[in-house]
Amino acid sequence: MTGQEEGRLHTSVLVGPNGERRKHRKARRQSAAQVEADARQTRKAEAKAKWEAEQAEKRNTVYLPAAGEPGPGALRTPGRFRLPRHQDTSATLAGQYPFLAEAGLGSSGVFVGQDLYSGGSFVFDPWELYRRGIITAPNIVLAGIVGSGKSSLAKSLYTRSLPFGRRVYVPGDPKGEHTPVAEAVGGRAIVLGHGLRNRLNPLDEGHRPSTVSDAEWGSQVAARRRDLIGALAETVLDRALSPLEHTAIDLALNDAVRTSEVPILPMIVDRILAPSREDDADGRLAEDGRLVGHALRRLVAGDLQGLFDGPSTVRFDPSLPMVSLDLSRVAENSTLISVLMTCSSAWMESALSDPNGGQRFVIYDEAWRLMQYPALLRRMDAQWRLARHFGISNMLVFHKLSDLDNVGDAGTAMRALASSLLANAEVRIVYRQEPDQLGSTALALGLTGTEQKLLPSLGTGQGLWRIKDRSFVVQHQLHPAELAAFDTTARMTSDSRRFTNPDAASGIPNVPSEAR
Structure with a gap:
């Protein structure tokens, strides 16, 4: 390597790519670090000053004692502070506890029993519901298997309406x-x-x-x-x-x-x-x-x-x-x-x-037997269509909704008339149904899945009330005098009392069966 080449190499080491020398770059970096350090010190000083000011303000602030002011200034009674229990209507309390239960049909009508969802009283009157515009057809369909309590409900509805002039x-x-x-x-x-x-x-x-x-x-x-x-x-x-x-x-x-x-x-x-x-x-x-x-x-x-x-x-x-x-x-x-x-x-x-x-109730009990005859079915259909004109509420009582399918053949005029009876009744009361009837019942009434599952589990006197588009689960309640008057099981239960003590005739003491 010649001396001229060595000189050029030494010069490239001292001078950077942009013509800046190494000592200048070092000085620039040091200056930038100093500026950043000064800024940190300034921020620390400002934060410390702010904290000291807050502490001084806290020390200069006067607070109440932990136990409050002494004497009358304490605004306290010797005993615990108690508020009286507040009672209000469900319409008012619904703003505090919304979406819990149905609001019900109001208080105008005859008492039926208890709404099992809201716990309140359930009252019903087809003429009152028609007057208020809740229903447009006052007819009623009541279905339930034997022993479910549908007959007692029908009798209770019309007898409790008698004092009101029906x-x-x-x-x-x-x-x-x-x-x-x-x-x-x-x-x-x-x-x-x-x-x-x-x-x-x-x-x-x-x-x-x-x-x-x-x-x-x-x-x-x-x-x-x-x-x-x-x-x-x-x-x-x-x-x-x-x-x-x-x-x-x-x-x-x-x-x-x-x-x-x-x-x-x-x-x-x-x-x-x-x-x-x-x-x-x-x-x-x-x-x-x-x-x-x-x-x-x-x-x-x-x-x-x-x-x-x-x-x-x-x-x-x-x-x-x-x-x-x-x-x-x-x-x-x-x-x-x-x-x-x-x-x-x-x-x-x-x-x-x-x-x-x-205003009158017209009761068609055991309707499955009555709808087998065309002439009688036509008369029933005419009275159902003219219910508002006559001021009557027809009640059709039978065991299950599939009984309507037994009226005439499919597609015949009799089947159409039987179906129209259900269509012209906006009050449908369904008591307990057998599991094999759930599908046809749900289809005929348009029940939801939840309502369909309720039907086989309903107890005696419990029914699903479909009033137009609203649903209620109601426990029918009877007075003891009504229970005795409406009893339809007398023949099944009266003779059994005679054999409550089968050993009485022979002189053997009546010992409980568990002890024998």
């Missing part, structure tokens, strides 16, 4: 359960059956509303008699009538009314089977009405005789608090039950049309 009609009581209740509340139970003296003339005029004129009343009576005879014939024949058969009934009825102010059914039968020469000029009327005449003859001279073959010995009094038609004596004959129900419905319709009749 009346009760039971157009058909197949088991006679409502008879003692009617007698207990000052009403009347009309008992019909073979071997009894009571007669029911289907052609009675019935109750006349006070606002109906003579001409209107005559027209209504004629139309009701004509419809009733046709419904009775359809029930016995188990089919719809032909136009020729309707003509035979009309002419026979007109002829009977000309000769008697209040005709009876045997007159109609005689005139259908043997019409007058004026009505049957060509001799074909007797043949046209032959089947209808023989069908109605069963009610006056056949296996259904003894109930409709003479003037009425009982009277339907709409002024009574309760009227029930006891069909327990004819429970074995389903056709006769349907005929009696049809006649009682005609009686009842004239009373329901009275605008001064007031």
Whole structure:
């Protein structure tokens, strides 16, 4: 290496890439470190000064003693401070404890029992709920298996409504359960059956509303008699009538009314089977009405005789608090039950049309038996659709909602009518159901999964109340006097008391079974 090259190498070591010498770089770094150190010292001094100022301020501040001021300035009583218990309505306290339970239906109505979710009292009245706009249809559907307490609930609802001016009609009581209740509340139970003296003339005029004129009343009576005879014939024949058969009934009825102010059914039968020469000029009327005449003859001279073959010995009094038609004596004959129900419905319709009749419960117990007949089902459907017009609340009582599926075949008019009864009832009360019925019940009522799971676990007297879109679980509560009057298990429990001590007759002491 030459001397010139060594000089250039020595110069590159002392001078950096940008032409700055090494000693200048060192001085610059030292200056920057000094500036940073000075800044740290300044911050420490400022923090120390601030802390000293705070400490001085604390030392100069005067605080109250830990036990408070002495004497009256303490603002304390010798004892502990206590506040009285505060009570308020659930509407007010809902702001403090929201979303705990349903607010309920209010206090207007009859007491039913206890809302098991809120713990409060549960009251119900279909007319009051309609007045407040909560429901638009006052009809009720009540379903529950045997022994769940549905019959006691129905009786409790209508008997507790009687003091408020409501009346009760039971157009058909197949088991006679409502008879003692009617007698207990000052009403009347009309008992019909073979071997009894009571007669029911289907052609009675019935109750006349006070606002109906003579001409209107005559027209209504004629139309009701004509419809009733046709419904009775359809029930016995188990089919719809032909136009020729309707003509035979009309002419026979007109002829009977000309000769008697209040005709009876045997007159109609005689005139259908043997019409007058004026009505049957060509001799074909007797043949046209032959089947209808023989069908109605069963009610006056056949296996259904003894109930409709003479003037009425009982009277339907709409002024009574309760009227029930006891069909327990004819429970074995389903056709006769349907005929009696049809006649009682005609009686009842004239009373329901009275605008001064007031508000009434109409109870259809054991409805699964009543809906098997088209004529009777059509009458029930008409009364359900006109419930608001008549001011009535129909109650349909049966075991399970799947009973509606047994009415006629799928797609038939009868099935449609049975389904419309459920659709026109916005109050659905479901008591305990068997597990195999949960699916159909939930589908028919649109129950949620939680509501569906509740049904098999409900106890006696506990029911799921679906009132339009709202749900309640209610424990029905009975007074001891109601419990005795509404008991439907007397025959199952009365004889068992006789055998409480089976050893008494033999003189053996009554020793508990656990000790034997």
